[in-house]
Amino acid sequence: MSQTTNSPSLAAPKRLVIASRESRLAMWQAEHVRDCLKKLYPDCDVQILGMTTRGDQILDKALSKVGGKGLFVKELETALEDGRADLAVHSLKDVPMVMPEGFDLSCVMAREDARDAFVSNDYASLEDLPKGAIVGTSSLRRESVLRAKLPHLEIHPLRGNLDTRMGKLDRGEYQAIILAAAGLKRLGLESRIRAYLPYDPYTPAAGQGALGIETLSKHPNIKQWLAPLNDLPTLFSVSAERMVSRQLGGSCEVPLAAHAVWDQSQMQIRSFVASVDGKAICIANGNAQVRSIEDAEALGLVVAKDLLAQGAADLIPKIAK
Numbered sequence: 130m131s132q133t134t135n136s137p138s139l140a141a142p143k144r145l146v147i148a149s150r151e152s153r154l155a156m157w158q159a160e161h162v163r164d165c166l167k168k169l170y171p172d173c174d175v176q177i178l179g180m181t182t183r184g185d186q187i188l189d190k191a192l193s194k195v196g197g198k199g200l201f202v203k204e205l206e207t208a209l210e211d212g213r214a215d216l217a218v219h220s221l222k223d224v225p226m227v228m229p230e231g232f233d234l235s236c237v238m239a240r241e242d243a244r245d246a247f248v249s250n251d252y253a254s255l256e257d258l259p260k261g262a263i264v265g266t267s268s269l270r271r272e273s274v275l276r277a278k279l280p281h282l283e284i285h286p287l288r289g290n291l292d293t294r295m296g297k298l299d300r301g302e303y304q305a306i307i308l309a310a311a312g313l314k315r316l317g318l319e320s321r322i323r324a325y326l327p328y329d330p331y332t333p334a335a336g337q338g339a340l341g342i343e344t345l346s347k348h349p350n351i352k353q354w355l356a357p358l359n360d361l362p363t364l365f366s367v368s369a370e371r372m373v374s375r376q377l378g379g380s381c382e383v384p385l386a387a388h389a390v391w392d393q394s395q396m397q398i399r400s401f402v403a404s405v406d407g408k409a410i411c412i413a414n415g416n417a418q419v420r421s422i423e424d425a426e427a428l429g430l431v432v433a434k435d436l437l438a439q440g441a442a443d444l445i446p447k448i449a450k
């Protein structure tokens with residue numbers, strides 16, 4: 130993944146098929162990748178293969194209860210294996226921390242706004258919500274911080290694609306909902322954002338706001354063709370975040386947050402592991418010079434060790450210690 134220039138000896142691709150989920154956000158992301166590839170390789174025929182995943186079908190349960198991450202990527206991986214597609218585009222947040230055998234996270238593209246957003250028709254911010262107001266989120270991470278900071282609020286589950294979630298808010302099922310700002314901005318719904326939640330304490334999930342492209346390990350050419358799409362600051366940041374998450378079991382069955390920023394070789398990272406009720410929390414911050422993916426992962430490891438030293442493992446159901 131560290132390669133960011135195209136090998137001059139490799140001929141341009143003739144045809145590339147992108148596997149994508151069919152939600153509006155997933156299609157936006159696939160079209161974005163298609164447009165970038167068309168710019169790089171004007172003579173290449175770039176197609177999008179849309180498909181429904183189990184994560185899109187099961188809408189009545191919290192993600193953490195139905196298999197979590199991986200749920201949105203499995204069908205796309207099958208399309209790669211079967212040769213129906215060459216690359217799969219994912220929200221990086223949904224990509225498992227440990228890639229399955231035979232698959233690589235080949236490319237990480239520039240990050241959108243990584244923050245969580247407050248969306249409401251009647252209130253301007255979380256702080257304005259009255260006692261008993263219903264806030265929609267199915268993220269255990271968001272729920273944990275909300276319960277700790279604003280215990281007078283009611284947290285109710287909220288699943289489905291972005292349009293479904295907005296519809297539920299607009300029908301009055303919730304007084305407010307919390308969503309990733311990235312998805313809203315990509316779909317032109319930025320004007321619905323009433324407030325941005327600060328990174329402290331509302332730290333995002335590892336990879337939030339970034340796009341990841343997955344390919345088969347046995348097709349190194351495709352990885353090389355994608356290399357120019359990598360964004361170095363994002364790649365460094367998410368490498369650190371994903372290392373923290375990986376060390377802590379990498380599931381979404383536990384409130385786990387990790388967010389890093391990289392600028393001019395300096396990286397800062399904030400991470401927490403908490404209980405869903407918000408009563409217990411381990412927080413670790415890191416700061417280091419980072420000039421490579423290895424440096425970024427090393428910082429992620431330090432932060433993970435800090436969390437574990439504070440007893441984070443006790444908050445995680447099935448972590449292999």
Ligand SMILES: NCc1[nH]cc(CCC(=O)O)c1CC(=O)O
Pocket residue numbers: 220221222223307308309311312336337338339340
């Ligand atoms: N877990 C679902 C998911 N995966 C990616 C995004 C939003 C876009 C992104 O973070 O890149 C969302 C929705 C949300 O958290 O509101």
